[in-house]
Amino acid sequence: MEPAKREATKRWLGISPAVLVIFIFMVIPICIMAVYAFLEANPYGGVRPHFTLDAFIQFFFEYDFDDNLVFNSAYLNIYWRSFVLAFFTTVLCLLIGFPTAYYIAMQPTNKKNMLIFLVTIPFWTNLLIRTFSWILILRDYGVINNILLGMGVIDKPLTLLYTNGAVLIGLVYTYIPFIVLPIYATVEKLDLRLLEAAHDLYANRRQLMSKIILPLTAPGIIAGGILVFIPSLGAFIAPNLLGGGKKLMIGSLIQLQFASSRNWPFGSAAALFLMAAVLIAMMIYLLGPARKTDLGENAG
Amino acid sequence: MKKIAILAVSLFLVTTLCFGNALAEENLFIYSWTDYTSPEMLKKFEKETGIKVTLDTFDTNESLLAKLKAGGGGYDIVVPSHNFIPIFVDEGLLMEINAPELKGYENIMSKYKSPPWDPGNKYSIPWQTGTTSFSINTDVYKGDIDTYKIMFDPPPELQGKIAMFGSADEVIGMALIYLGFDQCNQSSDEMKKVMDLLMAQKPYVKVYNSDGILERLLSGDVALHMNWNGYALRVRNENPAIKYAYPKEGVMSWMDNLAVPKDAQNKENAIKFLEFMMQPENAGIQSNFARYANGIEGSAEFMDDELKAAPEINVPSNVNLIFSLACPEKSIKLYDKVWTKLKQ
Amino acid sequence: MTNQTIAAPSSKSVNSRSASRKFFKIGRFPGFGLTTLLFFLFLYIPIFILVIFSFNSGRSATIWDGFGLNWYAKAFNNDDIQRAAINSAIIALIATTIATILATLASLVLARSRKFKGQNISYSILMMPLIVPEIVTAVATLSFFSFVGLNLGIGNVIIAHTVFCIPFAFMPIRARLQGMDSTLEQAAMDLYANEWKAFRYVTFPLLMPGIISGAMLAFIISIDDFIITLMVSQAGSTTLPLYIYGMVRMGITPEINVVSSVMLFMSIIFVSLSYLIGRKK
Incomplete structure (x- = not known):
């Protein structure tokens, strides 16, 4: 028996089902879409088989109403805005999600399992009506304003709905379980004897957190960060319903191209730009603070 | 087990x-x-x-x-x-x-x-069949409701209380009617005027969205909302003061x-x-x-x-009903440009 | 590297209960409990409102019009909405199960074995469904399905869901595996457990929290998906999100709140039961 060969076979058996499924049903179709980006748009949706770079040009330049080709920052603005929003969503999710995941993981097994279920149950309902609930809470004579008015804290309602804050709340609400669960999965395996040992060596709470807990749970934080950041880039229900839909986000922009604007090539090109931007952002993220832990593991 | x-x-x-x-x-x-x-x-x-x-x-x-x-x-x-x-x-x-x-x-x-x-x-x-126009709360605005002027160039009591649909073709289509231009417009000059109109209106618009119309109107979040007639009837059933308008400029059907x-x-x-x-x-x-x-x-x-x-269902005989047809490529591009500029 | 040598996979299974109690205190941080409490309030206040409005007698999902059970009556007589809810549940259950199994296998390989050729590319492929915008996936998948002539009815939806559920299941499992050593597994094998037994009785239980987390994320991603489902669904496979987003011309009614509430009640009963059963043990 050749152990190396056996090892390779095992590896292949383990990884190929998932990779193959995604490859066949995702990578191949997406390659077709990538080709679309280089073709002409069919006015009724779809493409015509003529090579053109129009879609990529359109991303940076436009013909103004007088037919001159000028630089156009509209799409870059939309991308920048979405990235900023996704970034703040991720940070907020992390600030709320980490302590929660940590606290839950420190409970006795049975309680822990129940709490972790309770984290996800709200998300079995539909996103649209969950967002409707937030409208009710945030609007001018909604729950929050009525409470504050009733207590006499304010004398006229605060504008909460249709603001950036409202969008942020909506996004955090949508994506928070995606950070709590991966962090929980890593905190749960944290060896408390390590903390005990460090404590004996007079480490304070802060040191425990920064020297032991955070490095050891970094894989969960990274995983959760990715699971929140990328989907919130493409979100459009919260921006449209809670933000008033006055500004386009990447999600609605790309959606629009496949719907009423019927410009599939530009939709594909915009998606390619998004994917490239996400990859760059992920590289920066992965090569940042988390790198040390990752390397440590691979070396070990 | x-x-x-x-x-x-x-x-x-x-x-x-x-x-x-x-x-x-x-x-x-x-x-x-x-x-x-x-x-x-x-x-x-x-x-x-x-x-x-x-x-x-x-x-x-x-x-x-x-x-x-x-x-x-x-x-x-x-x-x-x-x-x-x-x-x-x-x-x-x-x-x-x-x-x-x-x-x-x-x-x-x-x-x-x-x-x-x-x-x-x-x-x-x-x-x-139905029409697309707007519902308006007549408790908030007492004047003549049958014109798009109160939507695109709102009087003070309606400013910031306006909601438009979330879809480009319906919003732009309505602006074209108000300005007296053809639907599926292919003229850059006219579409530029549409954009100027929508840009000028934007500060007074609270939300661009087609979901939750009833909720926004009944809660008083907005006083004027683009709407379909059948939906407008449901809204009026809940609050009789919210009426459906038949603007004299014409109504999309x-x-x-x-x-x-x-x-x-x-x-x-x-x-x-x-x-x-x-x-x-x-x-x-x-x-x-x-x-x-x-x-x-x-x-x-x-x-x-x-x-x-129901007045929402029975269109008055003097109303100009406009059935727009499928738009050609050039106007779709212009619509897309106006919409992206409006919301960039 | 320190973690590799010291980290014991699970404090509960190794330590005695009283010992771990003592360590709890050290692992505690001020404010974490309060954050958790606020977190659950944040999570459940909108849900509470949603449930209240299922008892609304008026047409609106957010304007209170008096108490009434009329929407319950309507929902229980509405075959379409029930069929949509059942479709959603079936699709989510099957897609979650398959995706979680595939993700577990893949993460075991990716996190455990030494560097091998194709590791990075495999990892990138697994992340692909996450990175591609949903509408692009939807249109691409639809074109692909019709190109190869895939006509499995609800099966088409299940395949599409399985694909985009994989990264959501994969991430927590992989995070769990990272830094988890294989010494225990090795020890079991040294004690003449075969590989399968070592996996079944050692690795798998250690991996469980990661698998549960991954499966639950996959489930909520699947049950709420709209755009991809809209595109790939065939006659007879309308899901709850499709039903809800199709209501634009008429407005969303509390009937949706009723269906959501019923699903919530069922899941909460299920969770409490398993909690009580677990406590008795």
Whole structure:
């Protein structure tokens, strides 16, 4: 028996089902879409088989109403805005999600399992009506304003709905379980004897957190960060319903191209730009603070 | 214990999957908007014909187009709006049904027979029709409501209390009507004026969205909301002060039609359904549920009194109804440009 | 590297209960409990409102009009909405199960074995469904399905869901595996447990929290998906989100709140039961 060969076979058996499924049903179709980006748009949706770079040009330049080709920052603005929003969503999710995941993981097994279920149950309902609930809470004579008015804290309602804050709340609400669960999965395996040992060596709470807990749970934080950041880039229900839909986000922009604007090539090109931007952002993220832990593991 | 549970669940799933569709006899698959098709009418159809109806739902004409283009999905009846019919026909997605040869064709109102979007009713029959204008809270604004001026150039009491739809073509279409320009406009100059108008209006707009119209109007979040007439009727039922406007500049109209996709599996049943739908009684039942008017002569007899009297449904005779058609490529591009600029 | 040598996979299974109690205190941080409490309030206040409005007698999902059970009556008589809810549940259950199994296998390989050729590319492929915008996936998948002539009804939806559920299941499992050593597994094998037994009785239980987390994320991603489902669904496979988003022309009614509430009640009963059963043990 050749152990190396056996090892390779095992590896292949383990990884190929998932990779193959995604490859066949995702990578191949997406390659077709990538080709679309280089073709002409069919006015009724779809493409015509003529090579053109129009879609990529359109991303940076436009013909103004007088037919001159000028630089156009509209799409870059939309991308920048979405990235900023996704970034703040991720940070907020992390600030709320980490302590929660940590606290839950420190409970006795049975309680822990129940709490972790309770984290996800709200998300079995539909996103649209969950967002409707937030409208009710945030609007001018909604729950929050009525409470504050009733207590006499304010004398006229605060504008909460249709603001950036409202969008942020909506996004955090949508994506928070995606950070709590991966962090929980890593905190749960944290060896408390390590903390005990460090404590004996007079480490304070802060040191425990920064020297032991955070490095050891970094894989969960990274995983959760990715699971929140990328989907919130493409979100459009919260921006449209809670933000008033006055500004386009990447999600609605790309959606629009496949719907009423019927410009599939530009939709594909915009998606390619998004994917490239996400990859760059992920590289920066992965090569940042988390790198040390990752390397440590691979070396070990 | 755990194993038994897993076994039970998988057994249940397998059986539902196997028998869910296998037992069906004669089938009809309809693809429409949610809550848009009267369950009572469908039950009547099932009873009369013994055909089992399955109703699936979509959200926009664009989704329907994309789906049929990619090869259908196995539907026998689809409900495209009038401006999409020529596109569907051009793309070869619909089956010829030659409606004039069908039983009950004579019941279709003469104004909807052989409409511009489907000459000779070769591919479709008219189903439900409505208008797009706006609902306005007359407690907030006391003046004349029948003009788009209060929406695009709002008086102080309406500023910041305006909601527009979330879709480019409907918002731009309405701006074109207000400015007196043609629909599906291909003129850069005129579209530039549309953009200036929408940009000037934007600070007074609270939200661009087509979901939750009733909620925003009733809660007082907004006082003026772009709306469809059937939906406006539901809003007025909850608050009589919120009225539906018939602006003198003209009102956008639409007609949703019944058509049969090219690759329909149950063509005969689809034809039966079309013939069934052209009977005044059935059309009346349908309108009672959806609260939209239909294109069948004599169906009013079977409608309830509230619907017969509703100003939202009965368009005043002096109103200029505009049925826009499918737009050419150039105007689609201009629409997209205006919309992106507006919301960049 | 320190973690590799010291980290014991699970404090509960190794330590005695009283010992771990003592360590709890050290692992505690001020404010974490309060954050958790606020977190659950944040999570459940909108849900509470949603449930209240299922008892609304008026047409609106957010304007209170008096108490009434009329929407319950309507929902229980509405075959379409029930069929949509059942479709959603079936699709989510099957897609979650398959995706979680595939993700577990893949993460075991990716996190455990030494660097091998194709590791990075495999990892990138697994992340792909996450990175591609949903509408692009939807249109691409639809074109692909119709190109190869895939006509499995609800099966088409299940395949599409399985694909985009994989990364959501994969991430927590992989995070769990990272830094988890294989010494225990090795020890078991040294004690003549075969590989399968070592996996079944050692690795798998250690991996469980990751698998549960991953499965639950996959489930909520699947049950709420709209765009991809809209595109790939065929006649007879309308799901709850499709039903809800199709209501644009008529407005969303509390009927949706009713269906959501019923699903919530069922899941909460299920969770409490398993909690009580677990406590007795």
